[in-house]
Amino acid sequence: MPDLQDEPFSPEIVSGEIVYRGAVWDVRSDRFRYGDGEIVRQYVDHTGAVAVVAVDDDGRVLLIQQYRHPIRHRDWELPAGLLDIEGEEPLLAAQRELAEEADITAEHWEPLVSTYTTPGGNSEIIHLFLATGISPAATVHDRTDEEADIRVEWVPLGEVADAVMAGRMRNAILSIGVLAAERRGVGGA
Structure with a gap:
């Protein structure tokens, strides 16, 4: 299949x-026509989000660790956030999220991959970007709630990919972003 791709359907x-x-x-409930009948589905109507695979000159990726209540873990993640500012x-x-969560900026940005996080349960699409040319941000941000005790680490990209494949890191966005960056040959991979 030369043009293997998802197909929009309304x-x-x-x-x-x-x-x-x-x-x-929000949580929505929709009744829609499908095939010869109607189906009802409830789902999270999500704003969408972004995440950043920030890689330094030594081929290390920036990871943050914070508490996530639904899974009762302090999981390793990429800097990320909601598309919650209109327009x-x-x-x-x-x-903005890279500066707010890690107090760094990047000189070079490129789209890496976009993905639906849980298409059977929510409408969230997350856009992942590759950021290089890293430097400290001009402003250090105050953090509250789960972000108050964020742990920041720079880890070789290959080591993170190995941890994902071994099942030691299970965050889906981290997994997709790191494996996509490694596939692109980022950081000497």
Whole structure:
């Protein structure tokens, strides 16, 4: 299949409602026509997000560790955040999140990959960017809640990819970003 790709599809929505309005995202219930009948599905209606694979001149990737209550872990992640500012382009959001979560900036930016996180349960698409030419940000950010005790580490890209493949790191966005960067040959991989 030379043009292997996902295909957009827009079934007729018979009815839809927000069944839970959240502080960050909502839960919707939609009834739609599909095939010879109708289906009802509930899902998280998500704003979308960005994440950053920041790689320094030594081929190390920036990881942050923070507590995530739903999984009861302090997992390793890439700097990331929501597309929650009206009209903000994903690249600008990624640049903002890198500065806010890790107090660094990058000179060079390029799209790495975009992915739907859980297409059977939410509408979130996350755009991952590769950032190089790293330097300290002009401002150090105050952090609260789960971000208050973020741990920051620079780890060789290959070691992170090995940890992902061995099942020691399970964050999906980290996995996708690191493996995509390694596949591109980033950091001497």
